[in-house]
Amino acid sequence: MSRGQVFTTDFIIGLLLTLAAVLSVVFLLPTDDVAFSDDGERIAVLMTEGVPANWNNTTVIVPGFLSNDRFNETKIAAFAALPEAKQKQLLGIRSDYSITFTMNGTVLPLCTTCGAVPASYKELLPMRRIALLGPNVTMMEVRLYQ
């Protein structure tokens, strides 16, 4: 084999390997990883009282679903009543999302208009938080979609 052929084959294999590595990174890693990580943290403000503490959908600065360490249905409803874009703006996220409240395995009809499930998506790990809703332990599950 001439010296020129060796380098040509070598070059082609190397190129293929590089392409394979680049494609692996592209397909295996989330393309918007940093953004999603930030969104996950921002969502956590929902487990606060919000700002102001007794906010409503005209005074809200930071939305939070709790009052006295319990889920406050009024606040949840107020948030749900906001347009989705406004919700995202208040939460400071870009991702699509949805929120589900579950009590003893039963999904509660709360926050059904909080966010929206996109037509096609890749779901990230959900954020599950628990607090009392009335006297019952209730789980809030927030899902972010890519």
Added chain:
Amino acid sequence: MSKGIFFTFDGLFAALLIVSAVVLLLTFTEQHTERNSLQQSTADTLVVLNTLTVDELDPTMATAVKATNLTNGNDTVIEALGALWAANHTLQSNFSSYILTLFPQNHALAFYANGEQLAIRATTTQANAHRVASTKQPVSGIAPGKPLSGSTATAFLRRVENKTTNSFAYFGGFVGQGNVTTNLLLPTDVTSARVLELRAELDTPSSFTLRVNDQSCGAYTPTAFNMTPTQWNLVNCTQYLVPGNNSFTFIYQNLTTAYIAGGYVRALYTSDIVSTNTNYTGTTYQFPRIEGVVNLYDGILVPSSMRNVTVFLHYHTSDPTVLTYLAIGEKTVWSSNQTGEVRVTLTDTNLTLLGLDYAALSNKTVPIRFSSFNSTQTVVTSGNADVVLITDYSASMKKDIDSWDTGNAGNIDNCEGAVYPDDDIRRTHLARCLDKEVVSILLNYTGNRLWPVHYVDNTVYWYNNPQDNQSITGFYNTFTATFPQQGRDKTCVACALSKAYEIFAAYPQQNRTRAIILMSDGLPTHCTGAGCSGLNTTYGSQICEGFCDENGNNCNNFANMCTDSTCGAAIDNAATVAQRLVTDFNVTIYTVGFGPVSSCANATQLLQRIATMSNGTYQSSDDPQALKLIYRNISQSILQQVALEAQTLQVPSNISYALLENDSFISITHDALPAPPLNMIEVTRQTTQFGSCTPSIQLPSQLVYTEGVIVSYSGPHWTDRLVVNGIPVHNLSDFYAPYYRLGDPYRLHVPSTLLTPITNLFIGTGDSAVNTTGCSQNNSLIYTAFVPSATPRTAVLENATGCVWTIEKDSGGVQVVAIPATYTGTNVCAYTNADIAYDSGDALQQAVYEILRELDFDDDGRIFVSLSEENLEIIVTKISSVPYLWGPSIVEVRAWQ
């Protein structure tokens, strides 16, 4: 293998590494996120446990939990969990498991308290879990075995009823001679019916009849006297007592023995008055009424800095030859031979002009002397003492008083300002000051004679003008001018004593009291010119070198001489001459070790030996102020032998009577003493008699002491020393006068701050600073103190039910009292001498016990007040969810997947 294939494998390997790294990164990120989620879950669980209340639980469970009485419906679940755990309640396990079921079952979950598992819900063990998360929270107020709710109580007396306490009327160290009247002050609510006991304890030599409020109530005869009091139960007199002032008149037949040498009348009674109106900024000494020969020795307590003094004297005399005088401390503040009824008031202006030094009298028991004698009953103001004052002026006297360095040669004429305050003063300077002071004291009394003797320059000098104070002082001045600034040459103690012998032999009058004051700062070096067994005033053989050379420059020679026999012959010669003085002239020799003599055994032994053989004293010091006191005390001791020997007068038949009225007083204002705390009960108590001059007494620890006095029987002597817990609080020598010119306090002030649960005392009596006479075995401490009338809040205890108490009282008998008054149960408690029984887990009973304990400050199981339901207020506060100080215990929520 071709080179191309080699590079291909290389590329594949690199690609695998890149892909692995990407996969690992993804995995780690996912795990981290999931762990965060699990951690959030445990934190949220704790929040729920802190928020959810018992009443919000399933009604059946809530009812069961509340039925334990460990918690209530408003408690949070974590409080209920902690309570059940702390109480080790059987419901705890079921309750914990139930709580677990409230939480989503997407992971394993467990609760812990202080590491102890309370409940667990899991399908896998933590050991096999991929991820474990934990959140902990401290919970205060719970601890295993501790109650979680209960009651706390405090008790206080609304008012005092039938408090048992004492009042005293005191007599001075010597009150006479004649009929004596004193006052006993009783509280305004104390009638004769409330007097439990009336006693007198007096040191008096003869029988007397007693009148109380002008009512005769019996004749009494002492069984002992002279520092030993007799006690009488004055039960026949009790009926005459009234609220307020009560006069007690002691009527004697023979004036010579009509006196009281210390003592008191004491009434034990019950009163409803919490505390007397004590003046904390002043004190008043009320004179007793004395009809006969007024001869009073007493003292007044000045407990802080003296500010103002007012004296009012009211007396009667009929004889213009009678000189009536009052001395406060050593100062005579009133002296007059005015007859008839005399009323005189002395104020600060008069008193300070007379030299009364308020600062010197502050914080002391100040002796008071009042006298109104007929001049035929002579107090000796003249003396018959023949005194030889021997001063060592050898070479070593050039040295510093407390070392072997050359001493300061300050202003030798300024004794008070330059010599006594200087610790490094030259010994010659100090000796001259001390000698002149002795001359001044002794020759202040006509009839005393004094001869100075010095040895210096290997010669004995003396001066013979023994009754002329000024001439002798001149001799001292001239002598020190002749031998300026320092001593010289050697020491012949035997020679100086021989000169004393010559003097006494030359003045052989009978009935003279002879004394020698022998001072030396070292060892004898020479025998007399008559040999080492002879008596002669000239220096003979030199036996040893002595401490210093002849100029006092080299003073390092004493090491061996102080312990070996190098100087023995000279020492024995001195002792031989001293013995001849004692044998031939009955001389008392007061020896003084001047400077660091105590470090030289042979020198000390010689001076002690001479003092012992002559019934004198040996004292030594290297401190100028102490030496000053030693010389003064020796002077007083000599005077004591030649002047009035004791406090008693031998009253002749041609007496002219005098009368001291008991409206006479000395009023003193002083810096304010600390007032006792509010809401406390005043009580006055007396200890048992000490039976010793150095007693160690036990005092109740829970009292707040405001006053303490030692009562000391001194008979015809003077109580001159009191030391409390190692601190001198009374020293009659602080008053620079012979004792017979001073008062004799029967009561000695003890600062309240020195009264400790174990108080160690030393009490001494004497006729001079050096002539001690022991002490009475019957002395005691009388103190006024305050007892708390409220208790602090008890600890939180589980019960608060009350009890029917049986309580024993100091005043006798027992009371049966239901506390609180509404209590109708069957609990029985006791606080008696025989038994103390109550439930310490009951807040009410504990509070009552604690106040009874306060009211029984002498620990005899008897309280000193009556306790009825309406007098005792007990406030009980029931507390649940007690914020106990114990803990915190750690509650943990753990989750794993």
